[in-house]
Amino acid sequence: MTQLTATQDAELTGSATPAPRIIAIVNQKGGVGKTTTAVNLATGLAASGVATLVIDLDPQGNASTGLGIDRNSRKVNSYHVMLGGADIRTAIQKTLVPKLDIIPASVDLSGAEVELVADSHREHRLNQVLKPANLPYQFIFIDCPPSLGLLTLNALVAAHAVLVPLQCEFYALEGLSHLIRTIERVKRSLNPSLEIQGVVLTMYDRRNNLSDQVATDVRNYFGAKVYDTMIPRSVRVSESPSFGKPVMLYDFQSAGAQAYVYLASEVLKREGRMVP
Numbered sequence: 636m637t638q639l640t641a642t643q644d645a646e647l648t649g650s651a652t653p654a655p656r657i658i659a660i661v662n663q664k665g666g667v668g669k670t671t672t673a674v675n676l677a678t679g680l681a682a683s684g685v686a687t688l689v690i691d692l693d694p695q696g697n698a699s700t701g702l703g704i705d706r707n708s709r710k711v712n713s714y715h716v717m718l719g720g721a722d723i724r725t726a727i728q729k730t731l732v733p734k735l736d737i738i739p740a741s742v743d744l745s746g747a748e749v750e751l752v753a754d755s756h757r758e759h760r761l762n763q764v765l766k767p768a769n770l771p772y773q774f775i776f777i778d779c780p781p782s783l784g785l786l787t788l789n790a791l792v793a794a795h796a797v798l799v800p801l802q803c804e805f806y807a808l809e810g811l812s813h814l815i816r817t818i819e820r821v822k823r824s825l826n827p828s829l830e831i832q833g834v835v836l837t838m839y840d841r842r843n844n845l846s847d848q849v850a851t852d853v854r855n856y857f858g859a860k861v862y863d864t865m866i867p868r869s870v871r872v873s874e875s876p877s878f879g880k881p882v883m884l885y886d887f888q889s890a891g892a893q894a895y896v897y898l899a900s901e902v903l904k905r906e907g908r909m910v911p
């Protein structure tokens with residue numbers, strides 16, 4: 636029997652649409668697959684019929700580029716939502732993927748951390764605009780920059796949970812205690828219900844013994860938090876952003892695309908939502 640999604644259930648019973656589940660994709664290490672995971676996991680969920688939003692909170696704007704949003708069409712973006720008083724709905728753009736929308740980022744955001752320092756609500760800005768808006772999505776993913784600065788703190792305060800991508804390489808666990816301490820600190824003082832939703836191993840190379848060793852170490856450390864699906868290192872995954880497409884649209888048959896399809900179904904299962 637196919638279980639109803641929360642939205643279908645709400646439609647049938649006439650109850651209000653449930654609030655979106657907000658997941659921040661965080662790792663202060665650069666280049667570990669945060670953006671790739673944000674773009675492709677969100678696409679996997681949208682392809683399953685689940686309305687999904689990506690918020691690009693990285694001044695590099697890679698998620699926006701990877702989802703085909705031209706730099707010239709980011710006039711209202713995450714910076715204006717957080718700091719410019721723009722209505723969050725005016726910043727939302729459709730992507731090539733049905734049911735997947737994005738709030739893009741631009742370089743404007745690079746000054747945000749400095750501007751926020753003097754603000755007494757500096758860690759709460761995103762939360763203050765996101766939660767009351769009750770946007771009509773089942774999932775919202777926030778793609779964070781490679782730091783634990785104020786932008787990432789805003790994501791951690793606004794989110795229900797954190798998804799941590801870890802690259803299968805020697806230094807994967809380095810810096811992790813700092814990340815976990817930060818999550819604990821946010822939990823204690825700013826967002827008590829914050830939790831680690833999961834850990835996803837990225838750029839796994841089965842020909843490389845080190846990848847297996849790292850995967851084993853990460854599983855020993857995080858236990859069941861680690862998703863079974865490991866994202867393989869795949870040229871198709873790395874090529875797709877230059878075409879402004881998620882890998883599922885670029886080459887659906889590729890191992891990378893398939894891995895993100897599996898990851899999306901694992902995420903839905905873990906979140907207690909079935910594929911419609």
Ligand SMILES: Nc1ncnc2c1ncn2[C@@H]1O[C@H](COP(=O)(O)OP(=O)(O)OP(=O)(O)O)[C@@H](O)[C@H]1O
Binds near residue numbers: 664667780
């Ligand atoms: N599974 C993969 N196979 C091959 N290349 C990958 C894979 N995942 C990510 N990459 C490539 O690795 C690089 C870093 O990935 P990505 O941009 O997703 O990391 P990030 O953590 O978001 O980086 P940053 O910290 O700079 O925001 C990119 O060039 C991306 O295309």
Ligand SMILES: [Mg+2]
Binds near residue numbers: 697778779780
């Ligand atoms: Mg990134």
